[in-house]
Each structure stands twice: as C-alpha cells, then as structure tokens.
Amino acid sequence: MSLKGKIEAIIYAAEEPVTVDQMAALLRDIVLAEIAQEASNAAAAEETANGETAQADAAAAEGTTPEPHAESAPETPSEVTGEAAVEPDAATEVSAPETTSKKKAPKDPELTAxxxxxxxxxxxLVADYQSDARGLEIRQIAGGYRMATKPEHHDVVVGFAKSLKPPIRLSLQALETLAVVAYKQPVTAPEVSEIRGVDSSGVIATLLDRKLVTTAGRKQVIGRPILYKTTKEFLLRFGLKDVNELPSMEEFEKLGDAGQGVLFEAEQKSAGQSASDEAARADDEMMAREEDEIALQDDVVARAAEASGDANASEDAASAATEETKHEPAHAEANSESAADTSEVQGSTNENA
Incomplete structure (x- = not known):
C-alpha cells in the first residue's frame, strides 16, 4: 500500500481529527524509506541524464574540429585589485548564511522531512477528494484532519441515517453465548450452558429478541430440545460473508494469551465499575439516612418546643386560677359584710319609722 493509501486509511478509521504529529510518529519509518527511495530514483535518473549528455557531447566533439583559442589580454592591476577586493565580500556573504543556518538548524531534521x-x-489527498465524483471530503478540524461527507449530500445522509437500526450493545455473557452458538451451531441450550458452565437460557432469549440467533428445529434425542443457529442479522452486524469467515480455533489458540488478557481487563473494568456504582449508591443511601435523621431531630425539637410552650401556658393558667381562688374568700367576706351592714341599716330605718 502506498503512503497516500495509509494516510487515507488512518483518517477514515479515526474518530477524532488526526494531526500531522500523530501521523509522523506512526509512519516515520515508512516515510523515511519512501524519501530515501525517491532520492535514489532521482540520483539514478540524474546519472542516466548525465551519461546521455556526455555521449551527446562526445559525439558532437568527434564531428567538429577544435578552434584555436584566442590569446587572452593581460590583466591590468586595477582589474586584479578589484577582483581581490570583491573576494572578501563574497566570503563574508557565504559565511553569514552558514552561521544563520547553524543557529536555526532543527533538532531533528528527519522529523522535519x-x-x-x-x-x-x-x-x-485533499485535492483528490475535492472532485465532484466523490461524496466525501477531508477537512482540517481542530488542528487535525478528518473525513466527512460533503455538505451538498446532507439531506441524503440524514434520510439514510434515520432508516438505520440502532446499534446493538451486548454484554460479555451475551458475546460468549453468541460465540458458542456461532461455532457449535446448530446447538441446544443445555449444550451451551455446559460449555459456559452457567445457565444460558436467559442470554439465549436476549439473543433471540435481538434477532442474532434463531431456532433450527429440534434435536432427535430424548426430550427433543430446541436447536439454535445464527441469523443473517448476525452476519450483517459482524461484517461476515458467511460463518466460514469466522477465525479458526488455531488462530484463537495463538491469540489465547492476548484474548485472556483482554477478557480479564474487561472483567476487571466491569467489576470496578460495579464497585464504584455500589459505593456511589451506598454514599447516596447514607446521605439520605443522615438527612432523614436530621429532619427527625428537627421534628422532635419542634415538638418539644411546642410541648414546653403548652406546659408554660398551663402553668400560667393554673397560677391564675390559684390567685382567683385565693381572692374568692375575701370577696365573699366583703360581700357578707356589706350585706350585714345593709340589713342593719334597714333595721334601724324600720325602728325609726
């Protein structure tokens, strides 16, 4: 693949804009090899051209007679002096750019090249994609390069995107079950569970709902369990022509260590995510309990304050009632005395009459 093709593939596969620095770090050896190849081809072409020129000059020299050279006039002292005076300036002009180039010399000339x-x-590549025959273009975005559809095709792309099915997200358990069905099909649910070591009936039901697995009749054994196989949707989602394009078991054995590492990292990531979710949930529950306790304490304090206010009011009423009770005998005595005086006055009045 040519260098242009490699750059095009990188830009197409990247989700974010790819910078020149990233490409240089990735393709440095390939670019240097191509630069060296171009220099070698240029040198070979130059040697070929020089050889042809020399042959032409030799042929021309054989067909012509040498002409006598004219005697050169003696140089005057002034001319010699002038030429000598010019030479230091030329040396100065030559040395100055060399000094400047040394000061501005890049740290890594290979990286610059x-x-x-x-x-x-x-x-x-950008110029190639500007052709009207292409529906994509390469844009410079945020300091990098990114491939995108051309603005004039916006309506067509939007209409097509709306007709697409949403992406399918499968758990690790679903992927394991789907792999067993793909390699062992047609296979029954008990056989899948035996291979995985856990019950897989629920996962198979999920795969049936996603239309990645379908039934393939019944196995002719006792109980006649249902057989399962992959569907055309499975081939579409995984970009396969048929199940024969699945990697062989030998390839899996060669990549076994790497695959186990990836699965282990995925399980660790999932476990870490679950642990973080549990910790966050526990923190939320603790905060909710603390808020409930604070609200309960506030309620108890409010009720106690209300109760103390009612008690104070009761005490005031009781003291007021006690004071009234104390004054009632005095009023009764005063009333009795006033009544006696009135009766005496009435008695004296009657006697006088």
Missing part, C-alpha cells in the same frame, strides 16, 4: 512529506501527501 517526515512532516514536510506528510503535508505534501495530505495536500494531494
């Missing part, structure tokens, strides 16, 4: 070559290829 790689980036320059990448920018040249990127410019050619």
């Amino acid at each position: 790689v980036k320059a070559k990448l920018r040249t290829v990127l410019a050619e």
Whole structure:
C-alpha cells in the first residue's frame, strides 16, 4: 500500500481529527524509506541524464574540429585589485548564511522531512477528494484532519441515517453465548450452558429478541430440545460473508494469551465499575439516612418546643386560677359584710319609722 493509501486509511478509521504529529510518529519509518527511495530514483535518473549528455557531447566533439583559442589580454592591476577586493565580500556573504543556518538548524531534521512529506501527501489527498465524483471530503478540524461527507449530500445522509437500526450493545455473557452458538451451531441450550458452565437460557432469549440467533428445529434425542443457529442479522452486524469467515480455533489458540488478557481487563473494568456504582449508591443511601435523621431531630425539637410552650401556658393558667381562688374568700367576706351592714341599716330605718 502506498503512503497516500495509509494516510487515507488512518483518517477514515479515526474518530477524532488526526494531526500531522500523530501521523509522523506512526509512519516515520515508512516515510523515511519512501524519501530515501525517491532520492535514489532521482540520483539514478540524474546519472542516466548525465551519461546521455556526455555521449551527446562526445559525439558532437568527434564531428567538429577544435578552434584555436584566442590569446587572452593581460590583466591590468586595477582589474586584479578589484577582483581581490570583491573576494572578501563574497566570503563574508557565504559565511553569514552558514552561521544563520547553524543557529536555526532543527533538532531533528528527519522529523522535519517526515512532516514536510506528510503535508505534501495530505495536500494531494485533499485535492483528490475535492472532485465532484466523490461524496466525501477531508477537512482540517481542530488542528487535525478528518473525513466527512460533503455538505451538498446532507439531506441524503440524514434520510439514510434515520432508516438505520440502532446499534446493538451486548454484554460479555451475551458475546460468549453468541460465540458458542456461532461455532457449535446448530446447538441446544443445555449444550451451551455446559460449555459456559452457567445457565444460558436467559442470554439465549436476549439473543433471540435481538434477532442474532434463531431456532433450527429440534434435536432427535430424548426430550427433543430446541436447536439454535445464527441469523443473517448476525452476519450483517459482524461484517461476515458467511460463518466460514469466522477465525479458526488455531488462530484463537495463538491469540489465547492476548484474548485472556483482554477478557480479564474487561472483567476487571466491569467489576470496578460495579464497585464504584455500589459505593456511589451506598454514599447516596447514607446521605439520605443522615438527612432523614436530621429532619427527625428537627421534628422532635419542634415538638418539644411546642410541648414546653403548652406546659408554660398551663402553668400560667393554673397560677391564675390559684390567685382567683385565693381572692374568692375575701370577696365573699366583703360581700357578707356589706350585706350585714345593709340589713342593719334597714333595721334601724324600720325602728325609726
């Protein structure tokens, strides 16, 4: 694959804009090899051209007679002096750029050459995608390069995107069950559970709902269990022509260690995510309990304050009632005395009459 093709594949596969620095780090050796190849081809072409020129000059020299050279006039002292005066200036002019170039020399000339070559290829690639025959274009976004559809095709792309099915997300258990069905099909649910070591009936039901697995009749044994196989949807989702394109068991054995590491990392990530979720849930529950306790304490304090207020009011009423009780005998005595005085007055009045 050519360098342009590699750059095109990287830009297409990347989800975020790809910078020139990222491409240089990834394709440095390939770019340097191509630069060396181009230099070698250029040198070979130059040697070929020089050889052809020399042959032409030799042929021309054989067909012509040498002409006598004219005697050169003696140089005057002034001319010699002028030329000698010019030579120091020329030396100064030559040495000055050399000093400047040494000061501005890049730290890594190979990296500079790689980036320059990448920018040249990127410019050619962008120009190729600007053709009306292409529906995609390469844009410079956020300091990098990204492939996108052209604005004039917006309506067509939106209509197509609306017709697409949403992506299917499968758990690790579902992927394991689907792999067993794909390699052992047609296979029964008990056989899948035996291979995985756990009950897989629920996972198979999920795969049936996702239309990745379908029934394939019944196995002719006692109980006649249902057989399962993969569907056309499975091939579409995984980009397979048929099940024969699945990786062989030998390939899996070669990549067994790497695959186990990936599965172990995925399980660790899942376990860590579950643990973090449990911790967050526990923190939320603890905060909710604390808030409930605070609210309960506030309620108890409010009720106690209300009860103390009622008690104070009762005490005031009781004291007021006690005071009234104390004054009632005095009023009664005063009333009796006033009544006696009145009766005496009435008695004296009657006697006088």
